[in-house]
Amino acid sequence: xxxxxxxxxxxxxxxxxxxxxxxxxxxxxxxxxxxxxxxxxxxxxxxxxxxxxxxxxxxxxxxxxxxxxxxxxxxxxxxxxxxxxxxxxxxxxxxxxxxxxxxxxxxxxxxxxxxxxxxxxxxxxxxxxxxxxxxxxxxxxxxxxxxxxxxxxxxxxxxxxxxxxxxxxxxxxxxxxxxxxxxxxxxxxxxxxxxxxxxxxxxxxxxxxxxxxxxxxxxxxxxxxxxxxxxxxxxxxxxxxxxxxxxxxxxxxxxxxxxxxxxxxxxxxxxxxxxxxxxxxxxxxxxxxxxxxxx
Numbered sequence: 001x002x003x004x005x006x007x008x009x010x011x012x013x014x015x016x017x018x019x020x021x022x023x024x025x026x027x028x029x030x031x032x033x034x035x036x037x038x039x040x041x042x043x044x045x046x047x048x049x050x051x052x053x054x055x056x057x058x059x060x061x062x063x064x065x066x067x068x069x070x071x072x073x074x075x076x077x078x079x080x081x082x083x084x085x086x087x088x089x090x091x092x093x094x095x096x097x098x099x100x101x102x103x104x105x106x107x108x109x110x111x112x113x114x115x116x117x118x119x120x121x122x123x124x125x126x127x128x129x130x131x132x133x134x135x136x137x138x139x140x141x142x143x144x145x146x147x148x149x150x151x152x153x154x155x156x157x158x159x160x161x162x163x164x165x166x167x168x169x170x171x172x173x174x175x176x177x178x179x180x181x182x183x184x185x186x187x188x189x190x191x192x193x194x195x196x197x198x199x200x201x202x203x204x205x206x207x208x209x210x211x212x213x214x215x216x217x218x219x220x221x222x223x224x225x226x227x228x229x230x231x232x233x234x235x236x237x238x239x240x241x242x243x244x245x246x247x248x249x250x251x252x253x254x255x256x257x258x259x260x261x262x263x264x265x266x267x268x269x270x271x272x273x274x275x276x277x278x279x280x281x282x283x284x285x286x287x288x289x290x291x292x293x294x295x
Contacts, residue, residue: 035273036266038102041066042291044263046273053202056230057241058261058274060103060219062291064167064210070294071161071217073107073144073180074099076286078135085135086142086150089284092260093270096288104262104290105206105219107182108150109254110136136286139254140183141172148175156183157251159208159289167210167217169249182289184208184253188239192248200234204259204277208289209242209250218245219290221261225277257283262290 035044043061048054063069076090087110096104140156142149152158152172159169160181169187187195188207204224210217220242224232233241235252242250257278264270276283 035263038264038266038268039069039291039293041069042103044103044273052237053231054229055233056223056274058221058223059245060105060261060263060291061245062103062217062219064161064215064217065165068294069102069291071167071180072099072101072290072292073142073182074101074104074288074290075142075144075149076284080135083135084137086138087286088135089286091282092262092285092288093272093282095285096262096264096290097270099288099290100292101262101288101290102264102292103219104260104288105208105221105253106255106258106260106285107206107253107287107289108142108184109139109156110286111139112136138286141175141181142183142287143175143178143181146177146179148181150183151175152181153183156185157187158183159251167214169210169251180289182208182253182287184251186235187249187251188235189243189247189250192243194236194239194243196235196239198236200236202232202234203256204230204232205235205238205255206253206259207238207242207250208253209245209247211246212248216246217291218242218247218250219261220245221255221259221274223259223274223277224255226275229275253289258285260285260288262288 037044041063045059047057074095076087079088138150141152141158154173157171161179163177205222207220222233223230261274263273
């Protein structure tokens with residue numbers, strides 16, 4: 001060990017950084033070995049980062065044009081029939097299993113649709129009512145198999161597949177022909193450029209993006225609000241993570257306590273592989289976006 005205190009410090013720092021790097025690589029390798037997806041063309045990546053703070057990132061890299069795979073949207077049943085709501089709230093694993101999705105993340109935001117006799121009442125009670133008799137309004141565009149479930153809203157950006165199978169991202173006021181569509185919040189990456197400014201709330205977040213050649217879709221979940229596990233990211237940091245994965249375009253989806261990353265592994269089991277910020281229960285949701293087998 002060098003006698004000079006400064007040299008000792010630098011040497012110790014170098015050893016610590018090397019060990020940290022090895023730990024990150026080991027964790028990622030172990031996670032990828034354990035989380036073998038049900039289709040070899042799907043890449044499941046789990047990453048731990050310590051800068052600018054402790055975060056855990058869960059990414060699915062999926063071809064957009066693979067003959068054995070089909071991008072799809074899982075939508076919970078509409079419990080009020082022709083009423084104003086479009087969907088109910090369902091456990092995300094149940095929703096993924098029903099649709100046969102191999103990987104999936106949470107998609108559109110939603111708003112509670114309270115019973116008529118509760119309108120104008122206590123907001124907390126309205127939220128509880130939604131869980132007891134869940135009917136919700138989906139925010140933004142949702143389309144499945146060419147059928148629109150919720151119409152586009154210019155307040156929400158959309159991700160969709162054209163009838164020819166090309167993934168697109170944009171801000172629409174009216175419907176366009178599509179195989180499927182979901183919506184989120186603002187854009188994160190457009191033409192390879194990061195759009196959000198510095199700062200902002202640290203939170204669990206979900207996002208979807210596509211590479212420049214549009215042949216790979218990126219589904220991403222970053223855990224947050226869990227000290228010692230993952231503290232979350234702001235919108236700019238989320239955009240940087242997506243661009244690191246090759247995203248040329250990307251939008252933010254609904255996150256928070258509904259940030260779920262779901263995998264059907266090689267044994268056929270469905271699992272939430274991240275740690276959502278709601279620790280006491282699995283929050284039910286109305287919609288997932290993911291990939292299933294085409295046949």
